[in-house]
Amino acid sequence: MWQVRRELTTRLCGEEAETCPLIERGGLAVTSTLDVRLQGLAAKWVAAATIVPKADNPRQAARALGLEYEPWMANLTDKTLRNGALIAMDYQTGEIVAYQGSADPTATKGTRRFQPRFDVLADGWRQPGSAFKPIVYATGIDNRQLTAATMFMDVVTDFGDGYTPTDADNLERGPVRVRNALQFSLNIPAVKAMAVLGNETVEAKSEDMGISYLDDTTDAGLSYALGVEEVHPKDLVRAYGVLGNGGALAYQTTIISATDDTGESVLEPAPEPERVLDRGAAAIVTDILAGNTDPDVNPFWGQFRITDGGRRRPATLKTGTNNDARDLNAYGYIAPPGRAEREDGEYALVVGAWNGNSDNSLVSTPADPLFSIDVTTHVWQGFLEEATDGWAINQFRLPDSLTQTAVDPWTGLRDAGGRSVTELFIADTGPEAGPAGDPRCG
Secondary structure: OHHHHHHHHHHHHOOOOOOOHHHHOOOOEEEEOOOHHHHHHHHHHHHHHHOOOOOOOHHHHHHHOOOOOOHHHHOOOOOOOOEEEEEEEEOOOOEEEEEEOOOOOOOOOOOOOOOOOOOHHHHOOEOOHHHHHHHHHHHHHHOOOOOOOOEEEEOOOOOOOOOOOOOOOOOOOEEEEHHHHHHOOOHHHHHHHHHHHOHHHHHHHHHHOOOOOOOOOOOOHHHHHHOOOOEOHHHHHHHHHHHHOOOEEOOOEOEEEEEOOOOOEOOOOOOOOEEOOOHHHHHHHHHHHHHHHOOOOOOOHHHHOEEEOOEEEOEOOEEEEOOOOOEEEEEEEEOOOOHHHHHOOOOOEEEEEEEEOOOOOOOOEOOEOOOHHHOHHHHHHHHHHHHOOOOOOOOOOOOOOEEEEEEOOOOOOEOOOOOOEEEEEEOOOOOOOOOOOOOOOO
16 A cells, blocks of 8 residues: 555656645555465465564464465574565566565564565665676677677686686686576676676666665776665566566556546556566576476476476566565566466466565574575565466567577587587577687687
8 A cells, every 4th residue: 555655646746745735535446466366476475485484483473374384494493584676567567566675564563684564675775686687798799799699607716806606616617608698697707797797887777777775876896796885676577577678668557547435547558568678688688587497407497397287387586685685685587478378367477585674684503504596595486386377388489580590509609510519599690600619619
């Protein structure tokens, strides 16, 4: 209700308005975009990671929600994680269909770590961590500076000023293509991509995709690639929606209609979706992220596949855990429904889940670490599986503008007759031929 009121105030009385006389007088009939069934699921799964582990009887608390008490919940009983949030949006229409801004917004008691009235999704500034990497690579593919086959050396590198990032597992993999770098969330290639693209380019594209920042200019340097700049989760889910929507940014809204006592609408029509990213670039990043819920492609994140009746539902997924272990994130979307499926109540869902503390305090320590894969991916997966139960299983479709070319798996250059993999390219961005003779490394 607070979000609906905020949007009404903005649309009726302007961006800077804090109050709006037309709303204060009352008498408006407002229909929100909220889907009651999905909202119940959002509250349920956020509670599974926050309320259940801290209950006097966790098993009983889980049963009260209709859930099995699982090992990942038990793992949280002695952790200092106290809050969570989840937002689900139809990325084609921009309509928010589920919105849980904190673990229990109606709670009468709170702590510094759990502040029930603080809306993390819209008012919290949170680090997306590696969940920001798709924005980086989408920028590079969109402006033709990168392709999914571009090779970066995953080798520890001194970038100057004492900045020497490592991958999460402290390993080095040598030559990797962008596809693998993003799919397995490697830090060093992401930082090298940022060095190629430039912070201003990525910042401008991310803002086009609906993201806003606490400060007018980001100043994180190359670590910007690793999601250290704070954003609103509500904005980041909108940016992921751009990837799902073929590069088009939908107007994010909580309102279907608002009428006065005569039945006349008091709102101007919402803007139409705006293309902010090349359709092919969005499709390539989607194709990469969709591998993250396929165990045959990604054995790590693939355990969080979305299933229905034993069949796997294509879905993208990207997690993010910031270095200080304050914000745990999971974002992703499913393929859009057809017209008939929409009439049956299905949505083009993009879902963002967050876990952490209201006061932005640590949720784990180096000696007892906690990652998004331990918490937030379970929330994300549980919500999506229940939300889409019985829905048609649709595939992500590639636009005709993309070409498929065989490339060398190490260099990303055009295959010269050896071992090869097939990669997607925007027209006129296909791989170059390697040097004369054997073009492969090593």
